[in-house]
Amino acid sequence: MDFGFRIAPSSTINLDKVDRTRFERLHEIEPDVYKCMACGSCSSTCPAGRFSGMSVRKVILALQRGKEKEAVRMLKGCMLCGKCSMVCPRGINTRHLILSICRIYNEEEQ
Amino acid sequence: MRERFLTGYNDFVLPFMIGMAFILTWCIVGMIRIIASLPKEDRRRFFLSLINPKILIKDIKDIFCDCLLHVKLWKRNKLLGYMHSSIAFGWFMIIVIGHIEVFFYAPHRAKLLYFPIFFRYFMAEDDSTMGGAFFFFLMDFFLLVILSGIALAIIKRIHSKFFGLRRTTNPSFMDLIGLYSLWAIFPLRLLAEGFTADISGGSFLTKSLNSVFHTFLGNHMNMLPTWWAYSLALGVFFCVLPFTRYMHIPTEILLIPLRNAGVRIRHPRKGYAEAEVYACPSCGVCIDACPMGVMKTHIKDTTVYLNRQLRRHNEDRIEEISDKCLLCGKCTAVCPVGVEGDRLRIAQRSLRQYNITPDYSMIDTGSLARECSFSGPDKGKVLYFAGCMTALTPQIRKAVESVLAKAGVRYEMMDKDGGICCGRPMLMAGRFGPAGEMIRKNTEIIRQSGAGTLLLSCPICYRIFKEQYSLDGIEIIHHTEFFDRLVKSGTIHLGHTSERYVYHDPCELGRGCGIYDEPRAVIAAAGELVEAEKHHKESICCGGSLGSLTLGFDKRQAMTVNALNNLTKSSPDSIVTACPLCLSTFHRYADRPVEDIAEIVDRNMN
Ligand code: SF4
Ligand code: SF4
Ligand code: SF4
Numbered sequence A: 001m002d003f004g005f006r007i008a009p010s011s012t013i014n015l016d017k018v019d020r021t022r023f024e025r026l027h028e029i030e031p032d033v034y035k036c037m038a039c040g041s042c043s044s045t046c047p048a049g050r051f052s053g054m055s056v057r058k059v060i061l062a063l064q065r066g067k068e069k070e071a072v073r074m075l076k077g078c079m080l081c082g083k084c085s086m087v088c089p090r091g092i093n094t095r096h097l098i099l100s101i102c103r104i105y106n107e108e109e110q
Numbered sequence B: 001m002r003e004r005f006l007t008g009y010n011d012f013v014l015p016f017m018i019g020m021a022f023i024l025t026w027c028i029v030g031m032i033r034i035i036a037s038l039p040k041e042d043r044r045r046f047f048l049s050l051i052n053p054k055i056l057i058k059d060i061k062d063i064f065c066d067c068l069l070h071v072k073l074w075k076r077n078k079l080l081g082y083m084h085s086s087i088a089f090g091w092f093m094i095i096v097i098g099h100i101e102v103f104f105y106a107p108h109r110a111k112l113l114y115f116p117i118f119f120r121y122f123m124a125e126d127d128s129t130m131g132g133a134f135f136f137f138l139m140d141f142f143l144l145v146i147l148s149g150i151a152l153a154i155i156k157r158i159h160s161k162f163f164g165l166r167r168t169t170n171p172s173f174m175d176l177i178g179l180y181s182l183w184a185i186f187p188l189r190l191l192a193e194g195f196t197a198d199i200s201g202g203s204f205l206t207k208s209l210n211s212v213f214h215t216f217l218g219n220h221m222n223m224l225p226t227w228w229a230y231s232l233a234l235g236v237f238f239c240v241l242p243f244t245r246y247m248h249i250p251t252e253i254l255l256i257p258l259r260n261a262g263v264r265i266r267h268p269r270k271g272y273a274e275a276e277v278y279a280c281p282s283c284g285v286c287i288d289a290c291p292m293g294v295m296k297t298h299i300k301d302t303t304v305y306l307n308r309q310l311r312r313h314n315e316d317r318i319e320e321i322s323d324k325c326l327l328c329g330k331c332t333a334v335c336p337v338g339v340e341g342d343r344l345r346i347a348q349r350s351l352r353q354y355n356i357t358p359d360y361s362m363i364d365t366g367s368l369a370r371e372c373s374f375s376g377p378d379k380g381k382v383l384y385f386a387g388c389m390t391a392l393t394p395q396i397r398k399a400v401e402s403v404l405a406k407a408g409v410r411y412e413m414m415d416k417d418g419g420i421c422c423g424r425p426m427l428m429a430g431r432f433g434p435a436g437e438m439i440r441k442n443t444e445i446i447r448q449s450g451a452g453t454l455l456l457s458c459p460i461c462y463r464i465f466k467e468q469y470s471l472d473g474i475e476i477i478h479h480t481e482f483f484d485r486l487v488k489s490g491t492i493h494l495g496h497t498s499e500r501y502v503y504h505d506p507c508e509l510g511r512g513c514g515i516y517d518e519p520r521a522v523i524a525a526a527g528e529l530v531e532a533e534k535h536h537k538e539s540i541c542c543g544g545s546l547g548s549l550t551l552g553f554d555k556r557q558a559m560t561v562n563a564l565n566n567l568t569k570s571s572p573d574s575i576v577t578a579c580p581l582c583l584s585t586f587h588r589y590a591d592r593p594v595e596d597i598a599e600i601v602d603r604n605m606n
């Protein structure tokens, strides 16, 4: 269909000087990770947030920016209850995302 | 009767003997392997069960009912039940009577394995054997029973809808060889015995066949070839058996005593699990039962295919199938041999290695317990744990609290400002370590609070509290049970309206914990209760289950809509459930009100 206009391709420039190989690997398994619009619904419903500051939104942002240590610290508080995936307006399967992160990233090497 | 041959032997018994030797060796080796791979305590338990007369009697009864008479199949589908039991039981009887005949008429041949099978070839009738007529009659009768079963099996192959099965599996090449050789065995036996009947004697079937043949065939010329063919069919069947689904026959005989001994799945590939996987005859009952089956793309992810892939060691597919399942437990509930599709999958998930392990040690249970502690005369009162899911459906928590207040029940909230998850979602993902840690933390809180009763409004929590927590002395109760008790004891009274309610059995509450009657009693007190098309243990999962790891919520619409269609068959005014997750899942697509049972009670009580 011709609307008379097109959506321009993304012109985001990533100026972070971090090693993104692991994030790319995560993105391969979990393409939805780019769907996140950082709305924070997941964080506000998370029961673990109260105890450990866990927030899927923050974890995704932190991993993108290479702050893996911070992300791992938060992830260790997740109880896998699945509430975040139920409220996510973008339909991201956050529970599977969390499990994938737990497999790809490491605790020790930080 | 007298023997026809001095040697009691003919070359045609060889195929049968080779097949028999092969399958016996195979089964014995397999049995030793499975028993050896059991954990030590399970093995001990198994051996002890074999000398316990009570369990032994149950073993024999179960083997008789399940493997020979197929009682469970009968309950499901009469035609299917008849088909299976006629072949299994008929064959069993023929073998037993064959041995009795040998025992009576040729006791010195009893040690020859093949003699009872080919009895009529080796023996000849004489004047003194009128007593044998009785056995001849039984033999012919059971042969006829088997043949009728085989005829049904052939019809089923051609036209499976006739048996009320919408979908069945495609047999593999080996399965087909097994199938055709099995079909051939009994017609060939009939032919062989028919040709021999004027020498060996026979009854209504074989004798009459013999006289028919007599009119246009030289019987004795055809005798030996048909006995050869019969023996060959048996030999082929036994030799391909281990590579076909018919391996379920010997495996089930091992599975039943293991189950009765209390052995459970510990590892998805070894021991008890392996016995379950090989005991699956690929009957396909679980395909129609599975809620994922409404989408064509998921049919190959049902339990029968999990078993098939486990047998083939197809790792990629095993992982995929294990992660997709909703763990609703329906396949386990309907399976006639007792394959536990949900437990197999959780065991498979538990093998996975993760590099990040949750750690909840920073959670201070002391301060959480203080928030909900009982003191003085309130000690031993009700502690209400709403759970994570209920936090997403605040109307349930509000209704429960309102009912408790109106009924004058003194209670404390365990997770007023959010608490620790019960651990069931983590357990479903196969991560037993972190789940155990949550269980410990919650147990500390409950113990410290001084509660006497733990009230839950979520069946997911309820199940893990019942199964995995050790809270001796504290009663664990679901709100449906609690309300039922309040109504029965007269503490609360429900006003009866003419509203038509249909009740949805949540998987974790019904199949998971066996609670079916209490919620129905409560609803019936408040209005008119109607049933869904499939209910109780056949209830269809709402599709929202946390069991599935890979299905995103946007991919479950078809399942939810299918579950809703099932519920609205008898056009109720509203749908009642007792699970916060069902409630929020149904809410997305329902065309009429969906409520939790607590809301009904709250609205109708006075
Ligand atoms: S699954 Fe983890 S991150 Fe998501 S809401 Fe539950 S505790 Fe929070
Ligand atoms: S709810 Fe979904 S879209 Fe919103 S921040 Fe969380 S993951 Fe991102
Ligand atoms: S798992 Fe059970 S129900 Fe499914 S095909 Fe096997 S035996 Fe039949």
Ligand code: SF4
Residues within 6 Å of the ligand: B289, B290, B291, B292, B301, B302, B303, B325, B326, B327, B328, B329, B330, B331, B332, B341, B342
């Ligand atoms: S547990 Fe439920 S969803 Fe999973 S395979 Fe069995 S019937 Fe299907």
Ligand code: SF4
Residues within 6 Å of the ligand: B328, B459, B460, B505, B506, B507, B508, B509, B540, B541, B542, B543, B544, B545, B546, B579, B581, B582, B585
């Ligand atoms: S949400 Fe309800 S129906 Fe669905 S899996 Fe859970 S208990 Fe079963």
